[in-house]
Amino acid sequence: MASVMPWLVTMSLLGFREFAESSGPTAHISQELEAPPPLPQLSPLDFVSPSSVSFNDPAFDNEETPVHVDCDFPSNHKPSNAIIHRAKEKPHGFQIDPNFAPNLQSLQPDNKKNERNLDSFQNGANSNNIAQSSKPNLQPNQVNQSERFFAPGHTFKPPKESGFKDEYAGPAMHLAYYWKTIDYEFDSDEDRNSLIYSGTFIPENNLPLGLEIWKDKIFVSMPRWKKGIPATLATIPTKSHDKSPKLKPYPDWRWHHLGNCQGLTSVFRMQIDECDRLWVLDSGKIDITDDPLQICPPTIFVFDLYTDELIRAYTLPHDQIKEDSLYSNIVVDVRNGDCDRAVAYAADVWRFGLIVYDFHNDSSFRIQHHYFFPDPLSSRYNLHGLDFHWTDGLFGIALTPVDVNNEKTMFFHPMSSFREFAVPLSALRDKKAAEDSPEKFVPVGKPRAKDYGHSSGSTIDRNGVMFFNMVTRDSVWCWDTRKEYIPQNLGVIGSSNVSLVFPNDIRMDHEEDQNVWILSNKLPMYLYGYMNKDEVNFRILRASAKEAVRNTVCDPNYIVPESLPSYDVTC
Numbered sequence: 001m002a003s004v005m006p007w008l009v010t011m012s013l014l015g016f017r018e019f020a021e022s023s024g025p026t027a028h029i030s031q032e033l034e035a036p037p038p039l040p041q042l043s044p045l046d047f048v049s050p051s052s053v054s055f056n057d058p059a060f061d062n063e064e065t066p067v068h069v070d071c072d073f074p075s076n077h078k079p080s081n082a083i084i085h086r087a088k089e090k091p092h093g094f095q096i097d098p099n100f101a102p103n104l105q106s107l108q109p110d111n112k113k114n115e116r117n118l119d120s121f122q123n124g125a126n127s128n129n130i131a132q133s134s135k136p137n138l139q140p141n142q143v144n145q146s147e148r149f150f151a152p153g154h155t156f157k158p159p160k161e162s163g164f165k166d167e168y169a170g171p172a173m174h175l176a177y178y179w180k181t182i183d184y185e186f187d188s189d190e191d192r193n194s195l196i197y198s199g200t201f202i203p204e205n206n207l208p209l210g211l212e213i214w215k216d217k218i219f220v221s222m223p224r225w226k227k228g229i230p231a232t233l234a235t236i237p238t239k240s241h242d243k244s245p246k247l248k249p250y251p252d253w254r255w256h257h258l259g260n261c262q263g264l265t266s267v268f269r270m271q272i273d274e275c276d277r278l279w280v281l282d283s284g285k286i287d288i289t290d291d292p293l294q295i296c297p298p299t300i301f302v303f304d305l306y307t308d309e310l311i312r313a314y315t316l317p318h319d320q321i322k323e324d325s326l327y328s329n330i331v332v333d334v335r336n337g338d339c340d341r342a343v344a345y346a347a348d349v350w351r352f353g354l355i356v357y358d359f360h361n362d363s364s365f366r367i368q369h370h371y372f373f374p375d376p377l378s379s380r381y382n383l384h385g386l387d388f389h390w391t392d393g394l395f396g397i398a399l400t401p402v403d404v405n406n407e408k409t410m411f412f413h414p415m416s417s418f419r420e421f422a423v424p425l426s427a428l429r430d431k432k433a434a435e436d437s438p439e440k441f442v443p444v445g446k447p448r449a450k451d452y453g454h455s456s457g458s459t460i461d462r463n464g465v466m467f468f469n470m471v472t473r474d475s476v477w478c479w480d481t482r483k484e485y486i487p488q489n490l491g492v493i494g495s496s497n498v499s500l501v502f503p504n505d506i507r508m509d510h511e512e513d514q515n516v517w518i519l520s521n522k523l524p525m526y527l528y529g530y531m532n533k534d535e536v537n538f539r540i541l542r543a544s545a546k547e548a549v550r551n552t553v554c555d556p557n558y559i560v561p562e563s564l565p566s567y568d569v570t571c
Contacts, residue, residue: 174541174543214272232266268328273342299316329457396455413458419443515542
């Protein structure tokens with residue numbers, strides 16, 4: 001009974017949620033937010049070998065069907081290969097009406113009970129076997145080693161030996177772009193050489209961090225972690241024959257003069273809303289890896305994407321900025337197409353707060369909650385032999401579609417935590433409601449893994465499926481938000497100890513058939529001086545959201561069968 005009570009409390013606070021019909025092109029999907037029983041253990045599958053990844057990504061071609069690993073995957077199997085085996089396919093055993101809303105447990109398959117698609121058996125996240133066991137060939141003598149990091153409690157140990165590497169990320173994943181180092185579209189070669197000579201441009205110091213996608217553009221941010229970063233926000237085309245294109249500063253070079261607080265200083269992440277506006281969260285902080293300096297106040301810039309003109313710049317009030325604050329993520333909520341009443345939510349990862357900005361009233365307030373804090377038991381990281389400790393708080397934030405009660409839920413998690421949390425947006429509409437309703441913030445389900453369950457960014461598609469990066473497991477996972485948050489209900493859509501080393505940001509595009517985009521950037525290697533500029537370090541990958549979860553536990557049309565007795569629900 002003790003193990004059941006947390007879930008009962010969570011469900012009672014969140015309520016039984018149904019998604020309302022999307023205003024976009026997706027069909028109406030309405031399911032109760034009630035956890036189905038855990039998956040039964042079935043017999044092992046036969047696998048076929050994958051093909052290797054190709055850098056020649058066909059533009060938006062048909063993806064293959066992904067597969068997933070389960071809690072019983074052989075422990076001696078190479079973790080980088082666990083995701084890439086394709087199971088034999090059979091017709092789906094369940095016929096689902098997308099408009100249904102009864103209890104999932106009351107539904108029965110149309111054929112034999114417990115008969116399942118073979119491909120959908122391999123769909124639970126194996127939290128022990130997905131962790132990377134191989135280590136890349138890091139060269140610590142390339143750059144001066146420094147044991148200093150940018151915030152208290154951030155320490156590290158150097159990496160160890162190298163091992164097996166596999167760049168194949170999975171059948172749903174396509175490599176869109178890759179870079180060894182970042183370069184920009186300068187006005188001339190003379191300008192580029194002049195900036196290099198003056199130290200304004202140091203190619204190896206430029207690290208892409210955040211991304212967003214709009215029509216024919218991909219937006220990429222380069223926070224000014226170190227010196228020598230000439231532009232902090234830039235674009236590349238969504239389709240290009242050049243797989244390592246130069247970045248074009250956005251809106252143009254005039255916005256990137258360091259010290260001009262009317263322009264862009266150090267951007268971490270961006271969000272595009274349904275009104276075709278780009279919301280840019282500028283931290284205003286530079287030289288973060290050495291001696292962090294707040295040269296400009298944190299500011300939210302809003303641009304019209306059709307004209308690239310600034311609509312508004314909102315500077316956070318002084319009392320909402322704590323010492324050592326670092327605003328690093330932003331999401332935007334627009335209801336019923338009312339662009340003037342948009343609300344933005346910005347996360348302070350270092351001082352564990354959430355800013356709520358009301359566009360209509362041009363005002364904001366700050367929320368504190370203990371669920372925003374890091375878990376001290378989850379602050380140890382290991383990435384390919386590089387040991388380090390981070391005490392990062394609130395980081396991943398994602399909004400569900402509108403439900404039938406015209407409500408949205410924010411799912412969130414600290415970076416240094418293995419847990420997911422949730423709060424209805426109605427509890428965040430004003431400061432008094434947020435302060436008077438701390439019980440509205442609830443933990444969701446169980447930890448996503450026993451160890452190394454760190455997640456960075458997360459995003460939710462129009463069907464209510466969450467995609468999130470597992471930074472210390474070289475993988476991207478998924479979860480249907482209608483199901484209980486337990487390891488058996490988490491799928492893996494991609495895994496590679498080469499292509500997905502520290503998948504940092506993740507976003508959904510705004511196409512009719514949505515794609516999930518992932519940016520991996522080896523951030524810890526960059527921060528601690530172990531980046532090898534002679535190998536590919538930064539990648540942007542994409543996958544069709546629909547194909548990535550097809551026939552898996554993350555598929556909204558997939559019903560989890562009744563459980564068998566005494567099944568251990570913890571991987």
